[in-house]
Amino acid sequence: MDNVMCSQADKFLGMVPYDWTMIVIVPVAKILFIIAVIIGLYTPLATLVERKLSAAMQDRIGPNRAYIIKVGGKPLTIFGLFHTMADALKMFTKEWTTPKSADKFLFYLAPVIGLVPALLTFAVIPFGPPIQVCDRVVPLQIASINVGVLFIFAVGSMGVYSAALAGWASNNKMALLGALRASAQSISYEITFGLTLVGLMMVFHTVRLDSMVAQQVDLLHWGVFLQPLALVLFFTAAMAENKRIPFDLPEGESEIVGYFVEYSSMGFGLFMTTEFIEMSAIAFLTTALFFGGYTVPTWVATDHSFAMWNVASELWPAAFFAIQMAAFFFKVTVLWLFQFVVRWALPRFRYDQLMRLGWRIMLPLSLANIAVTAIAILAADGDAAKGTEYVMMTGLVMIGLFVLSLFYSRKPRQSGDSGHGHDHGHDEQQATVAAAHH
Amino acid sequence: MGKIIKVRAQDAEVGAYEKAYLPEITKGIGITLRHVVKNLFGGDEKYTRTVSYPEEKVEYPVRFRGAHRLTPREDGAPRCVACFMCSTACPARCINIVAEESDDPNIEKRPKVFEIDELKCIFCGMCVEACPEDAIRMDTGEHVKPFTNRADAVYGKVDLLSMLGRTEKNGEQPVYRGAHEHRARQAPQHSPEGTLPVQDEQPEDAH
Ligand code: SF4
Ligand code: SF4
Numbered sequence: 001m002d003n004v005m006c007s008q009a010d011k012f013l014g015m016v017p018y019d020w021t022m023i024v025i026v027p028v029a030k031i032l033f034i035i036a037v038i039i040g041l042y043t044p045l046a047t048l049v050e051r052k053l054s055a056a057m058q059d060r061i062g063p064n065r066a067y068i069i070k071v072g073g074k075p076l077t078i079f080g081l082f083h084t085m086a087d088a089l090k091m092f093t094k095e096w097t098t099p100k101s102a103d104k105f106l107f108y109l110a111p112v113i114g115l116v117p118a119l120l121t122f123a124v125i126p127f128g129p130p131i132q133v134c135d136r137v138v139p140l141q142i143a144s145i146n147v148g149v150l151f152i153f154a155v156g157s158m159g160v161y162s163a164a165l166a167g168w169a170s171n172n173k174m175a176l177l178g179a180l181r182a183s184a185q186s187i188s189y190e191i192t193f194g195l196t197l198v199g200l201m202m203v204f205h206t207v208r209l210d211s212m213v214a215q216q217v218d219l220l221h222w223g224v225f226l227q228p229l230a231l232v233l234f235f236t237a238a239m240a241e242n243k244r245i246p247f248d249l250p251e252g253e254s255e256i257v258g259y260f261v262e263y264s265s266m267g268f269g270l271f272m273t274t275e276f277i278e279m280s281a282i283a284f285l286t287t288a289l290f291f292g293g294y295t296v297p298t299w300v301a302t303d304h305s306f307a308m309w310n311v312a313s314e315l316w317p318a319a320f321f322a323i324q325m326a327a328f329f330f331k332v333t334v335l336w337l338f339q340f341v342v343r344w345a346l347p348r349f350r351y352d353q354l355m356r357l358g359w360r361i362m363l364p365l366s367l368a369n370i371a372v373t374a375i376a377i378l379a380a381d382g383d384a385a386k387g388t389e390y391v392m393m394t395g396l397v398m399i400g401l402f403v404l405s406l407f408y409s410r411k412p413r414q415s416g417d418s419g420h421g422h423d424h425g426h427d428e429q430q431a432t433v434a435a436a437h438h
Numbered sequence: 439m440g441k442i443i444k445v446r447a448q449d450a451e452v453g454a455y456e457k458a459y460l461p462e463i464t465k466g467i468g469i470t471l472r473h474v475v476k477n478l479f480g481g482d483e484k485y486t487r488t489v490s491y492p493e494e495k496v497e498y499p500v501r502f503r504g505a506h507r508l509t510p511r512e513d514g515a516p517r518c519v520a521c522f523m524c525s526t527a528c529p530a531r532c533i534n535i536v537a538e539e540s541d542d543p544n545i546e547k548r549p550k551v552f553e554i555d556e557l558k559c560i561f562c563g564m565c566v567e568a569c570p571e572d573a574i575r576m577d578t579g580e581h582v583k584p585f586t587n588r589a590d591a592v593y594g595k596v597d598l599l600s601m602l603g604r605t606e607k608n609g610e611q612p613v614y615r616g617a618h619e620h621r622a623r624q625a626p627q628h629s630p631e632g633t634l635p636v637q638d639e640q641p642e643d644a645h
Contacts, residue, residue, distance in 0.1 A: 056477040057470050059485040232460070345470035346463065 030142045034122045038280050039273075042336065044084045046276035049340055052080060057344040091269035099171055099262050106169035111270035114162030118274045120155045121281040124148055125180065125288050126210045128325045140294075141210050148208040149201065152285065153194050156241065160186035162274070163243070163250060167259035178258035181351065182250035186241055188358035193237040195366035196230040199373040200289060203227065203391055213293030214396075222297075223290035226391050231290045231371050231397035233362050238282040239339060240358070242275060246346040249354060283336035287328060291335070293329035369398055462533060489560040500560065500604075503576035506554055506593075507601035509614060516599055517573035517616060520547040524565035524574055532558035549595060556582045572616035577603040 055062025055229020066082035067075035098107060128140030145151060161181055203226050204212045216222050224231050240247040250256035260271045287293060349357065376390035477486050489496055498504070508516045520537035536551035566576050578601045585591050605612040 053474065056474045056486075059473060059477060061486060061488045061490070064490075341467055341474070343468055345466045424596070 014265075026138055027142060030140065034127065034142060035119070037127075038119070038122060038277055042280040043273055043276045044088070044268075046279060046336075047087050047272075048081065048084045049130035049337070051083060053337070053340055056342050057291070057341070088269075091266050096265040097262075100415060101171040102262065103171070106165050107262075108267075109170055110162050111260075111274070112164035113165060114159055114274040115190060115270055115277070117155045117158040117162075118277040118281060121152050121278075122284060122391060124151050124209050125211050125281075125284045126293055126296050127328055129321060131321060135219040139210060144208065144210050146208065148206070148210075148212075149197055149289075150207055153190075156193075157190050159241070159274075159278070160190075162271075163259045166263065166271070170259070170262035172262050174256040175259050175261045177256050178250045178252065178261065181252070182259055184270045185243065185247065185354060185358075188355060189237040189240040189247075189362070192233055192358065192362040192366045193241060195363070196227075196234040196237065197289065198366075199227050199230050202370070202373055203378055209288050213288050213295065216292035216297050217297070218295035219292070220392070222292045226395060227290070227369070227373070228395045229365065231286070232399075233366050233369070234289070235282070235286060237362060238286070239342065240354075242278040242282060242347050244279070244339065245274065245343045246348050247354065248348060249351055263343070279333070279336060279339050282339065283332045287331040287368050292329045293331075294324040296324055296327045312348075315334060365401070368401065372398060498579055500579075502579055503561070504578040504580045505556065505561075505582045505601065506559075506565070506574055506576050506598060507578050507603060508552060508595065508598040509573055509575055509603070509612070510599055514599075516549060516552065517571050517614065517618075518549050518552060518569075518594060519545060519571055519573070520549040520552075521570065523568040523570060527564040529562060529564060529567035530558045530560050532556075552595045552598065553592050554598065555592045557588065570617045572614045572619075574598075576602060577605070579604050579607075 022349040033405050052062040062080060064077050064080040065075075066080060066086050067077045068082055068085075098104060124145060126139065126141035126144075130137050130139045132138070140219075163182035163186070166178045167175040167177075167182070170176070198225055200212070201207050203223075204215050206212060206215075212223075219225075243250050251260075260268055263271060372394045373391060376394045380390045396409045473485055477484050480497050508518055511517050518535075519540075520535055522535055522537075525531075525533035525535050532555040534551065534553040534555070535546045538550035540546060540548040561576070563576055565574050580601070582591070582593075603612060
């Protein structure tokens, strides 16, 4: 930045007792940026993608009629872009009905409780490289706090209150069923969600997200290569937390409609917004944890490895910065879109399948992942390069283990079910029908 | 305790490969992605078969009859002679005719009002069958236009006359086969030997 400007700014800031730049102005600017990107860009885009991309997946055209102005006598529709606006407008202008017997306070509170933790997640995710403004280094992360990932768990698990309260406050049995399902599901997957990242914390020796990203400068040090199984488990658990298809049992549109059945207008809109925000949160988090965040790996011919593309000196720093930001948002967008694809590609789980996947497959695997990673790190005995190799090797072994465990977890109880008639309900392979006594 | 009937659920044939979820999930996602890519950038290879209706139209099959119309005489007046055959035949009772005297001395009556309520009509074609004058036809090949008002669904004489049949649309001259045409065609055959067949005069009870 211009030196004259900097000195002027310093002079001005020198008059105030504290460094307000770092305490107030910079964080507020970062918060506004993130809010603008998430609420202003990804969320409206999500409604559009949800309509248009899913249309393309299902061999439909999707909405394409809304327009505001006509150009040359033809309505200007821009691929149905205005449907996003129409959707938002509809949400805001519809009547907000409240059930007579609802607990009013909690009923209004529930959607907000869902929205806030979803947004708070972004506070600790670095979305760009640290930049230098005058003589200050500004990390592009709203809050670089010590607890890092743990903060995300703490805040993220608040989300379940939203569903639980919404279901309870509605005073509707379908809503309550949805809330029960949501609570059970969230709690089940919360454990895997947390445990999968323990391996990552051990590999990176930190829980701070900025330092995790900084350690992923080498392509081979990306979380996806060090902890491939953790990535699969983490992404699955995160999607289950977000209650989207194939884990949409709390919503279950076809049967119980779900915990937000009584919500209309923007109340429902907030739940939907939360869902979309959480999708971006998952994409942001996965990018930072497993895909090297904002780093751009390049092949270094001299030592035959990938390394951080450190061309800041050769290239105009602003361009380098722009490339890194673009890399980050590219990765985020790919992962974000991937969630839509998964949604429309996979059928739903049944509730017992969901629970079995959570408790019998994902939880043991995440524990095994921790154990194996620990052994690999111990075996490497502090040798960083060796450690990486070991951990990567164990990652592959773990993937194999994962596949095997899925194979064996299918039929949990084969023997012993004859002669124990009362036990049959446990096994969905055996449907038992009680008929007339002979 | 009741008698237990064991019903073994029939699973689809699943081997280790399917049970491992991940490969199958990847395959499913691959299929979805293929559809996305083809539908968005595929050009002619799209899976999407949607027709954007008002702009693009599917041509109806030739045997689709479509909405009714009243056929015109050479001077443009309806061929209808207000005989009420169609309205009598109509099972939906949706034809409303008001007759008036015709100016033409050869024609007794003509319709003052001829309305078909397209909301009530079941498109059975009875009216077409009943008409002795070939005055009402279902050969437009078009469906009834959408309307926002019930009154718009009642097609009057002008609406019915303004519609064209498939023949006219193809630029050909339509041939009408009403009672008039029959009379005209039979006229030159009224030669001395052209008397009516004898069979017609046989008594009905001759078996
Ligand atoms: S098509 Fe059938 S229902 Fe319709 S006007 Fe003719 S006779 Fe009536
Ligand atoms: S049957 Fe034919 S001629 Fe008779 S009223 Fe109907 S349209 Fe007119």
